Amino acid sequence: MDTGSLNGELVSDDVNKLLPEETVPGEELNAEDVNLTDSIETADIVTSSAIPEVPTYSEENSGFVYPREYRILSLNFKRAIGTGEERIREEVFNITGKTSGYNMEDACDVYNYVNRQWDYRYDKNAEFFFGASQTIDSGYTGDCDDYSIVMSALLENMGFNTRVVTAYNESYGHAYPELYIGDDMETAYAILDYIAERYPYAENVWYSERELEDRQTQYWLNFDWSGSNGYRHPGGEYFRGAYIIYYPNGLIEF
Secondary structure (H helix, E strand, C coil): CCCCCCCCCECCCCCCEECCCCCCCCCCCCHHHCCCCCCCCCCHHHHCCCCCCCCCCCCCCCCCCCCHHHHHHHHHHHHHHCCCCHHHHHHHHHHHCCCCCCCHHHHHHHHHHHHHHCEECCCCCCCCCCCHHHHHHCCCEECHHHHHHHHHHHHHHCCCCEEEEEEECCCCEEEEEEEECCCCHHHHHHHHHHHHHHCCCCCCEEEEEEECCCCCEEEEEECCCCEECCEECCCCCCCCCEEEEECCCCCEEC
16 A cells, blocks of 8 residues: 555555554564464453444445446455355354354454465456355465455455455555454554454554544554564555555445
């Protein structure tokens, strides 16, 4: 993502990072000490509070016609995510052992599981996306588009809300998902604190803010496969480039 704002909708990334607490002096973090499957208990607001409600998109203008290539990508993302599929529900249960009552701990369990399984394969067809269930059945093989689709499908099936960002710089393009963590600063920061505590090797926890017309602020956590110190974690550093954002309801920001 570019440093700075995009049409006033995203606050500078240099501001939007939460520094985790420092480790105990003299204590080194070794690879064998890192366990991505175990959780660290934190504030009740994270593990027991309700999932943030799906945000509103008041800027949606039915009379506005997006460029054709954007509309194609938007429709393909929506089709491929297919959150209602039984296969996705089965996989969520396989990962979390739950069918309801999901919280941020479960979202992190999904993140850890997918990233442990992921086998990156480059896809030359940029406009065609496999469905999330197809990618799961293939053994979690695919590129960044497929990753964004699978992660979004699993999280949205759990009741979370996501958006997919496509970004481009002078060298190449990338796609990644973001997770909505609410429009309340206290709740959002409690979630960011949880991430910093659960993943102590995270140098920073990156997120973005979306300012609505009524001055309400939405908080979105980076759920890309990026991370720190060679380890992946939610809130990894953003890909830098010009970007376009695709929402589940068809809204596109660019």
